[in-house]
Amino acid sequence: MTATEDVVHKGLLELMHHELPDAQDIRIEDLRRISEGLSRENWIFEGEWNQGGDAVRLPLILRRDPEGSLLETDRRTEFDVLKPLESSSLPTPRVLWLDEDGKFVGRPSMVMVREDGECDWFVLNGSRSSDVRLGLARGLVGLLGQIHLVDWRSLGLDSVLTDPGPMASVAEVERWEGVLRGTQLEPHPEMELAISWLKARAPKSQRTVLVHGDYKPGNALLQGNDISAMLDWELAHLGDPLEDLGWITNPYRSREHQIPELWQRKQIIEHYVAETGFQVTESELTWWNVFSCYKLATIILTGISVFVEGNFDVIYQAPMSLYRVMFELMDVAEQAD
Amino acid sequence: MRPGMTDQLSGIRRILDEIIAPELREGYPSQVLRGIVKNLAMLEGAWVHILPFLEWDTTGTAALLEDAGPHVDDDLGQRITDAVKQELPSSSLEDLERRNSELRGLLAEAIHQLAPQTDAAALQQRIKEHLVERTRRYPFRMAIAAPTSAKA
16 A cells, blocks of 8 residues: 555545444445546545444545646535535435545545446547437537526525626636636736637626536546436536536537537537527627637646646646637637627 | 757657556556656657747747837836847747746736727737747647546
């Protein structure tokens, strides 16, 4: 067992004893860090204990903040978003315990029930038949619609998340500008151009919905050809529904979200509108596409920063092809004016 | 100078890929190593282009800043004047990188001041064109081992 594994193992046991005061014979089996996950450390294990005479054995996953990450997010908020969503019809992971300040496992963490399944970033262009892939694509957009239709007020999410009101667009630009300012290692005129452009043209939102914030096939848990859960809610917030739609129709991410000739921007929008009844204005969606490039670029620049600090093990480069797509989208929007 | 820079980068990559990688079991370290090997392969071809790229970008950025001078406030205008009159450093890559970053910082500031000025539209377009061309000439390329499929 490595030193880190030892810290996590001992910390997890302490956390479980704290959360399960009446349990006996608490054990952790097969603990190991898996390679997946760029923003959090993911540790899988089997949790075992006796509760009131019954033996319990659960496949669990610990999501622990790394030393450095692409995303600086708050485990408390993610936990408090996921907990009430368990009572909704959305397929979300079941969260069990929170180590908010890392008192037990060294860094902020939460433990969730681990469901069987597969996450595949490029499933829509993978080896499954085109009919199956098209069904998955429709299912993903349908599920996005369900997320946006969730009654977040009745679930109490307004006590966890802030409603930014009709100028959710500006709130998001400023939120990511704050991230950029906190992490950038050098000037990026490309990003200043984007910030200036986005602020000058920010649209009003039609309504406030629960936004996933990183909606993609890579965050969907698949069991066979069915989507069994949507994972990774660390960027969830209240905002404009077009934010998620702009994220999945971003041309830069088409290999993840689209199927050539079968499932492209037009089909995604049509299906989303049919599922939600919401209006989608092309110019507003293009604005959110530009925003998606800007947000993703900020995430990548954060990755560069934490790599240079020595706290991240993936080497990103300045996002040149992403900038190019972003500038092209700006041109598209300006020509449509 | 043999082994030269390309020889050494190539050799390190080969050793990691052929000697070290097969000894690692599948997991986080092997995924990290795959990314490192891809990045080394990218650097082998890219490093020779760094110097000409920085010279081109620094010269082009200075020209844009000179044209931006009359459109920005006095403080920024003076800093631009002071910066662009300096000659292109030729002593070291580090000096050139520092100069490039300084000019890009001034350009970043100028962009916000130019944005609302309709009479600066042509200059704003030229700035954007330069930044687009910069993305094409940038020597480094993203070389990460993208996740494909994983058991959750």
